[in-house]
Amino acid sequence: MNLREKYGIRNDAVITIAGTVGVGKSTMTNALADALNLRTSFEKVDTNPYLDKFYQDFARWSFHLQIYFLAERFKEQKRMFEYGGGFIQDRSIYEDTGIFAKMHYEKGTMSEVDYETYTSLFDAMVMSPYFPAPDLLIYLEGTFDEVVERIKERGRPMEQQTPIEYWKEMNTRYENWINNFNACPVLRLSISEYDLIKNESSVEEIVKKIGNVLNHSQKYMKSRS
Numbered sequence: 645m646n647l648r649e650k651y652g653i654r655n656d657a658v659i660t661i662a663g664t665v666g667v668g669k670s671t672m673t674n675a676l677a678d679a680l681n682l683r684t685s686f687e688k689v690d691t692n693p694y695l696d697k698f699y700q701d702f703a704r705w706s707f708h709l710q711i712y713f714l715a716e717r718f719k720e721q722k723r724m725f726e727y728g729g730g731f732i733q734d735r736s737i738y739e740d741t742g743i744f745a746k747m748h749y750e751k752g753t754m755s756e757v758d759y760e761t762y763t764s765l766f767d768a769m770v771m772s773p774y775f776p777a778p779d780l781l782i783y784l785e786g787t788f789d790e791v792v793e794r795i796k797e798r799g800r801p802m803e804q805q806t807p808i809e810y811w812k813e814m815n816t817r818y819e820n821w822i823n824n825f826n827a828c829p830v831l832r833l834s835i836s837e838y839d840l841i842k843n844e845s846s847v848e849e850i851v852k853k854i855g856n857v858l859n860h861s862q863k864y865m866k867s868r869s
């Protein structure tokens with residue numbers, strides 16, 4: 645019996661991994677997809693035509709970047725829908741609007757009219773049938789120092805040049821955002837409690853927690869019967 649069956653997790657489950665930049669979402673996505681034998685849905689960073697430019701000039705590129713991310717996430721959402729689920733997703737669409745677009749608007753690096761255009765497009769897309777909420781959102785949390793250390797260690801040049809205040813602001817926003825998030829069940833994991841790199845077997849503990857939350861979720865149980 646594999647881990648997914650052992651902990652009663654369905655093969656059409658959609659689990660999204662949320663958390664601030666560098667906290668370990670991609671690493672977790674890969675580890676869980678392997679352990680549960682589910683597909684992955686990643687946000688592509690290397691082929692993003694706006695990301696580098698955006699980090700050099702937020703005000704000039706923030707709208708373009710948000711529209712690009714929205715289009716990419718919509719395509720991924722459609723792909724997951726067409727497969728009938730069975731995915732681990734690296735970052736939720738809820739973070740684009742709830743964290744990034746909002747932060748740039750409130751900090752003055754996205755204009756009001758651009759923000760309104762973006763949010764109306766977002767609302768129209770997210771209310772479509774391609775957007776059922778995921779079965780579970782796993783929120784990865786770490787201290788600010790741990791996260792900054794990981795951003796440094798990963799070494800993406802555009803992120804190294806970004807002032808530390810940007811990551812601090814994002815961290816604070818994430819804490820508020822997750823405390824108010826209610827679109828689907830949430831499992832919070834502290835990154836100091838596991839180490840997927842040095843201790844591969846720690847993934848089973850996480851799968852067990854996922855099974856517990858999913859099997860207590862009404863929506864999940866209802867669609868099972």
Ligand SMILES: Nc1ncnc2c1ncn2[C@@H]1O[C@H](COP(=O)(O)OP(=O)(O)O)[C@@H](O)[C@H]1O
Binds near residue numbers: 665666794797
């Ligand atoms: N469990 C972990 N223990 C130690 N380092 C980790 C762990 N998960 C991720 N990392 C490291 O932290 C950095 C950021 O991880 P990544 O998965 O790319 O984050 P994200 O997708 O959230 O931006 C990478 O250098 C990665 O190797």
Ligand SMILES: Nc1ncnc2c1ncn2[C@H]1C[C@H](O)[C@@H](COP(=O)(O)O)O1
Binds near residue numbers: 664689740741803
């Ligand atoms: N919606 C977004 N707006 C601005 N920047 C974003 C958005 N989504 C992702 N990003 C950035 C943050 C990182 O530099 C890369 C990849 O994110 P990561 O958390 O490392 O997977 O894209």
